[in-house]
Amino acid sequence: MSPSIVVLANLTATAAHAARYAAVLGEPLQARLILLHHYSEVAPDPELVTMTATTTYRSQAEMDAALQSLTQQLPASTQVLASTRAEVELVAEAVERYHPLLLAMGASTESSLLDLLWQNQALRDTHWPILAIPEAAPAPRIPRRIALAVDANSFTLNEASKALAPLLASWQATYIVIHAEAPHEQQAFPGQRALATVRLSQLLPPDTALELYEEVNLPPAEGIVQAVKDVQADLLVLIVRPHSFVGQLFHRSITAQVLRESRIPVLLLPAQDQSTPRWLARLT
Numbered sequence: 001m002s003p004s005i006v007v008l009a010n011l012t013a014t015a016a017h018a019a020r021y022a023a024v025l026g027e028p029l030q031a032r033l034i035l036l037h038h039y040s041e042v043a044p045d046p047e048l049v050t051m052t053a054t055t056t057y058r059s060q061a062e063m064d065a066a067l068q069s070l071t072q073q074l075p076a077s078t079q080v081l082a083s084t085r086a087e088v089e090l091v092a093e094a095v096e097r098y099h100p101l102l103l104a105m106g107a108s109t110e111s112s113l114l115d116l117l118w119q120n121q122a123l124r125d126t127h128w129p130i131l132a133i134p135e136a137a138p139a140p141r142i143p144r145r146i147a148l149a150v151d152a153n154s155f156t157l158n159e160a161s162k163a164l165a166p167l168l169a170s171w172q173a174t175y176i177v178i179h180a181e182a183p184h185e186q187q188a189f190p191g192q193r194a195l196a197t198v199r200l201s202q203l204l205p206p207d208t209a210l211e212l213y214e215e216v217n218l219p220p221a222e223g224i225v226q227a228v229k230d231v232q233a234d235l236l237v238l239i240v241r242p243h244s245f246v247g248q249l250f251h252r253s254i255t256a257q258v259l260r261e262s263r264i265p266v267l268l269l270p271a272q273d274q275s276t277p278r279w280l281a282r283l284t
Helices: 013-029 053-073 087-098 113-119 121-126 166-172 190-200 220-230 242-246 254-261 276-283
Strands: 004-008 031-040 078-083 100-109 129-136 145-149 172-182 210-215 235-240 267-271
Touching: 004 013, 004 087, 004 145, 013 031, 013 100, 013 129, 031 053, 031 087, 053 078, 078 087, 087 121, 145 220, 172 190, 172 220, 190 210, 210 220, 220 254, 235 254, 254 267
Parallel strands: 004 031, 004 100, 031 078, 100 129, 145 172, 145 235, 172 210, 235 267
Antiparallel strands: 129 267
């Protein structure tokens, strides 16, 4: 099966931008795009407007036509998967059927990447790599400077994250490991430890040259945001530890703060979690 990228799609400019971005990123591996659309009929005023079956059918037909039109504008082989089923079920089906490299979504200027993740249970529950693309992100292109923000603590990527290695290698980018020192951090040479954890993760080929950027004067989240600007990164990679997806990611974690402020695409890579769903373990 050829590699694929699943994109949460609707008819907004934000979603179209995300689809174009995903198409460009997957181009080196000739990845297919799967545009995932959940039909959701919302009447302007439920008290005044009744949606008939005919109206619903016409609306869905118009949506199908618009999505098919979008596929013709994308520089990748693209298909549409649309359904009235619950979005959680639709995303789970797409992951199980296509084993995508990642799930991609766009975020409008009215909401942060964090807000979008918080609202979308379907994405959070997959424990699959997620590419979140702000509406304000630059025009799509293969990333040339990729920042990987990690601390000095060890981590092990889950199998879905490890499967991204060929895609990251295909971009032939410069990789900068960002270490923003945490309060009361007492480990010796934390920046070098951060480099070592990235090498041990098997995310990048063993001979990949890694640059190190250390920020010691700002709190970790602010340090990462500032470092991304300083190194002129066009993509940020964050490691999402098991507890973050269900709890601290949406409250006080460094990941949450960075997602609120990011103006470039953010790739979230889940680390191993003992609570990983059994169906995911079977896929990998």
